[in-house]
Amino acid sequence: MSTRPALVILASAIGLAALVAAPAMLAEFHLFQLCLVAGTALVVLGLVVVTGFAGQLSLAQSAFVALGGYGSAILATAWGVPLWLGIPLVSIVVALLGYVLGLMTLRVAGHYLALATMAVTAIVQLALIHSDSITGGAAGMPVPPFEILGRQLQTGGELYWVIVPVTAALFLVVHNLNRSRIGRAFAAIRQSETAAEAMGLNVLRYKAAAFGASGFLGAVGGGLLAPLSSYLDPAAFGITQTVYFLAIAVVGGMMSPLGAVIGSAVFVLLPDFLQAFQSYLGLVFALLLLVFIVLRPTGLASLNPFRRGGEGT
Amino acid sequence: MSAPLLSVERLGVRFGGLVALSGVSIDVQAGSIHAVIGPNGAGKSTLLNVITGIYQASEGRVLFDGERIDGEPPSRINRRGVARTFQNTELFGEMSALENVLVGLDRHFACGIASGAIHGAAWRRSEAAARARAAELLDQVGLAGDEHVEAAALPFGKQRRLEIARALATRPRLLLLDEPAAGLRAAEIDALNAILLDLRARHGMTILLIDHVMALVMKISDRISVLNFGQKIAEGVPDEVRRSPEVIKAYLGEKASHAVGS
Numbered sequence: 001m002s003t004r005p006a007l008v009i010l011a012s013a014i015g016l017a018a019l020v021a022a023p024a025m026l027a028e029f030h031l032f033q034l035c036l037v038a039g040t041a042l043v044v045l046g047l048v049v050v051t052g053f054a055g056q057l058s059l060a061q062s063a064f065v066a067l068g069g070y071g072s073a074i075l076a077t078a079w080g081v082p083l084w085l086g087i088p089l090v091s092i093v094v095a096l097l098g099y100v101l102g103l104m105t106l107r108v109a110g111h112y113l114a115l116a117t118m119a120v121t122a123i124v125q126l127a128l129i130h131s132d133s134i135t136g137g138a139a140g141m142p143v144p145p146f147e148i149l150g151r152q153l154q155t156g157g158e159l160y161w162v163i164v165p166v167t168a169a170l171f172l173v174v175h176n177l178n179r180s181r182i183g184r185a186f187a188a189i190r191q192s193e194t195a196a197e198a199m200g201l202n203v204l205r206y207k208a209a210a211f212g213a214s215g216f217l218g219a220v221g222g223g224l225l226a227p228l229s230s231y232l233d234p235a236a237f238g239i240t241q242t243v244y245f246l247a248i249a250v251v252g253g254m255m256s257p258l259g260a261v262i263g264s265a266v267f268v269l270l271p272d273f274l275q276a277f278q279s280y281l282g283l284v285f286a287l288l289l290l291v292f293i294v295l296r297p298t299g300l301a302s303l304n305p306f307r308r309g310g311e312g313t
Numbered sequence: 314m315s316a317p318l319l320s321v322e323r324l325g326v327r328f329g330g331l332v333a334l335s336g337v338s339i340d341v342q343a344g345s346i347h348a349v350i351g352p353n354g355a356g357k358s359t360l361l362n363v364i365t366g367i368y369q370a371s372e373g374r375v376l377f378d379g380e381r382i383d384g385e386p387p388s389r390i391n392r393r394g395v396a397r398t399f400q401n402t403e404l405f406g407e408m409s410a411l412e413n414v415l416v417g418l419d420r421h422f423a424c425g426i427a428s429g430a431i432h433g434a435a436w437r438r439s440e441a442a443a444r445a446r447a448a449e450l451l452d453q454v455g456l457a458g459d460e461h462v463e464a465a466a467l468p469f470g471k472q473r474r475l476e477i478a479r480a481l482a483t484r485p486r487l488l489l490l491d492e493p494a495a496g497l498r499a500a501e502i503d504a505l506n507a508i509l510l511d512l513r514a515r516h517g518m519t520i521l522l523i524d525h526v527m528a529l530v531m532k533i534s535d536r537i538s539v540l541n542f543g544q545k546i547a548e549g550v551p552d553e554v555r556r557s558p559e560v561i562k563a564y565l566g567e568k569a570s571h572a573v574g575s
């Protein structure tokens with residue numbers, strides 16, 4: 001037991017050193033991939049909070065990502081609000097939208113909630129396609145570069161210094177909150193809403209807050225991924241994409257923030273190793289998803305050797 | 314006599330055409346152990362579910378400490394000081410016994426979100442204090458040593474007592490127990506009796522319990538109300554209720570009541 005905290009500190013130190021050293025050691029393509037993993041992990045982290053921790057199946061994640069990306073890009077092009085300011089502002093607004101969406105759980109639950117949130121994704125995508133004047137419609141819109149302190153960050157190697165630290169910080173916040181009374185309340189609600197409510201927990205407010213958090217994380221992820229790809233295409237924010245995020249969460253592990261990172265790494269990096277199977281990638285991912293649902297429903301993160309036993313929620 | 318802590322007034326509950334409760338009035342005095350008994354389907358659980366806000370009353374009202382609580386959401390009613398256990402236990406199965414109690418303690422050992430996010434000093438203090446208090450509560454119901462056992466893995470008798478500890482964690486003034494003795498062995502019922510009597514003696518807890526296990530009810534109750542087919546048919550101290558022909562009829566049938574009465 002006593003060696004465990006030491007091991008965790010050692011592993012964290014090595015991980016931190018690797019993250020700081022990476023830009024000097026890796027090629028641009030790999031740094032771009034790392035940014036993609038981090039941004040995707042943020043999006044999936046939102047799903048881990050709402051579906052994994054609070055137990056509310058959500059297919060609205062793509063909508064939050066789209067709103068984060070488009071919102072900050074439009075603020076920048078139309079009003080000149082720089083992305084470093086626009087992304088947090090838009091994310092807070094999307095968090096509020098998520099909260100309001102979460103209040104819907106008063107009326108719908110389970111499969112119906114999944115369908116209702118899927119409808120939100122479809123509606124947001126349609127709205128983007130049909131608002132030609134501000135979003136560029138079906139053709140999409142370019143994203144201005146991420147400017148901060150007079151410098152323009154455009155390549156993976158440059159954006160790395162924004163995306164990776166932000167992801168790491170939010171990852172830590174989610175990890176800590178999950179091990180506080182908030183995480184305990186989510187776990188209680190997931191296991192018995194009746195009992196949680198009878199213990200004085202305002203279940204509706206907690207569920208709405210979980211949706212708010214998933215909206216915030218999705219929008220930050222979407223806002224950071226947008227300058228990385230430098231172009232927003234509404235086709236990339238549909239129901240297929242929202243299911244893709246869900247698949248990442250399942251393979252990585254719904255019950256741990258680490259699952260979001262591991263799952264994203266697998267889904268982003270695997271295609272590089274499977275160049276030969278390029279046209280069958282969808283099949284590979286589908287099989288991967290099936291294997292995990294059947295054999296390891298707790299995902300890859302449950303194989304984590306540092307996980308503390310008993311106290312996990 | 315002082316004003317009752319809980320007052321159920323002419324309560325009626327209908328589910329569509331089914332009348333679950335009709336014109337039921339029950340007063341529970343502060344510091345007493347009050348039992349509601351009755352055959353299966355008499356409306357006992359419905360009564361508890363209305364008092365705790367899970368069901369809505371069709372008519373009548375419920376007063377706690379002089380204020381109307383019927384129609385309020387269950388979490389608000391709990392915050393007023395009414396806690397309950399469940400007939401078939403509603404524990405957070407994947408959590409340890411200690412964590413189950415911690416959920417009950419939630420609002421009494423609260424730290425801010427910011428401190429929770431960085432695991433700061435306020436979080437460490439409140440978490441440590443809550444864990445110490447949770448361990449005390451587990452000890453109080455005889456679960457010392459089971460702190461880190463997953464709730465679902467506890468034997469049934471212990472799950473029952475864990476529910477009591479979790480309910481007590483919310484600091485209630487009124488504790489509602491839904492069939493606390495069902496499925497328990499005789500020795501376990503005696504242990505449960507001791508816990509309930511101790512709660513009243515040392516903490517002045519008011520307890521309303523519903524059950525059909527007479528052994529528990531007769532031994533510890535100050536007052537008993539009897540329900541049958543959704544209506545109150547008798548009320549009084551245990552001895553009065555035991556001798557009431559209405560009660561004997563409800564429990565043993567028409568013929569037996571003549572036999573006992575003659």
